[in-house]
Amino acid sequence: MTPFQEFDAQLEDWNALSASTPCSGLLLGNGASMAVWHDFYYESLFEKTKSIAEKPLSQTELSVFEALSTRNFEQVLSALKTASKVNKALAINSASPRKRYYAIKEALINSMQDVHIPWRLMQPETLTCWNTELARYATVYCSNYDLLTPWALMQAPKNFNDLFDTATATFELNTALTKSKATRVLYLHGALHLVKNQEGKARKLTGSQPTLLSNFAINHSISALDDVPLFISESSSDDKRKSIRQCDYLSFCHEQLMAHKDALCVFGHSLGEQDQHLIDALRQAPLKTLCVSIYPRSEAFVRFQKNHYAALFADKNLTLRFYNAKTHPLGYPQHSVPLEV
Structure with missing residues (x-):
């Protein structure tokens, strides 16, 4: 070299x-x-979802990322989707995975709209x-x-x-x-x-x-969308x-x-x-x-x-x-x- x-x-x-x-x-x-x-130019989309003004990630949602040892939204959302389906199959009456899915997806949406160039400005x-x-x-x-x-x-x-x-x-x-x-x-x-x-x-x-x-x-509805x-x-x-x-x-x-x-x-x-x-x-x-x-x-x-x-x-x-x-x-x-x- x-x-x-x-x-x-x-x-x-x-x-x-x-x-x-x-x-x-x-x-x-x-x-x-x-x-x-x-x-x-932003260092971390994950960090933005924690500080976004409208509905940031709560400690409950953050605990899911910590449990999976990742900051990758795709992995976390997939895991919550699977958990929701397993609960349904086993007749476990828990809406927590579904609620966490919605909350994390919404924080992700809000963060992306905050950093992404609007189409009207292209x-x-x-x-x-x-x-x-x-x-x-x-x-x-x-x-x-x-x-x-x-x-x-x-x-x-x-x-x-x-x-x-x-x-x-x-x-x-x-x-x-x-x-x-x-x-x-x-x-x-x-x-x-x-x-x-x-x-x-x-x-x-x-x-x-x-x-x-x-x-x-x-x-989208978690029950209607895979x-x-x-x-x-x-x-x-x-x-x-x-x-x-x-x-x-x-x-x-x-x-x-x-x-x-x-x-x-x-x-x-x-x-x-x-x-x-x-x-x-x-x-x-x-x-x-x-x-x-x-x-x-x-x-x-x-x-x-x-x-x-x-x-x-x-x-x-x-x-x-x-x-x-x-x-x-x-x-x-x-x-x-x-x-x-």
Whole structure:
């Protein structure tokens, strides 16, 4: 590994780099979302649900997270769903799991609406740019669970294949393996418009662009709906691996990342400790070149970031190329939407 002090602060221009080194895949991180809406910068959705003004998590709800040793909402909601069904099967007269399910889901809904950019503030030019840029790749691996990518895809959906193009909008492995010229979009951690049933089967919520966020905000009856939100909001990398293994769709997405060949573009992704499962997938993939975006905050920051990424792949026969995030179409400053006061 190159010592920290030997890295310079120079960053390549994305246009020149992409012309000389075409990338067949794009790994999208939260930096892409933050380039549009700064409120996507938050350390913990779990912490926000504890402090949200409207109906935050109570100590009773928090005890469920503690009992399961997780901060992952999908795991907790799934467990409460199972508990409710078991109670019903055994004729146990307890509404506590159902009530906790509703309360946690409501806190999650309120928190997401608090941090997510409203549809009415989305700029058409940004959605068009995202749609055009994502379509340049054979596969887009999105680790974000917000709705920016789904909204962008809906601008011209025929250019994309999100693997939910079935009559019931569910993920089917045999359909997913069918070759297509359209850009595949894989949500590595799920997304707000995806849900999972009790058997781990993934399904996409349908709707128009303006209603997609509000669809997530419907707290359905637990007796009438077998689905829970499918997105891994946070937790340790090992915890994320557990959630991924329990869902056929997420497992498939990660297997595809592990098999990616040639060159991969990474945009807005820190590849930090919480992303060790993604780092391991990249290390296992037969990649030749990794083109990584770095935001030019300062020369010291650029050197630090180069050192960080180089350390992750120091023992791999992999070429690392570093480019200025602001020169990539997804990082153009004009995409940034001012926060409402």
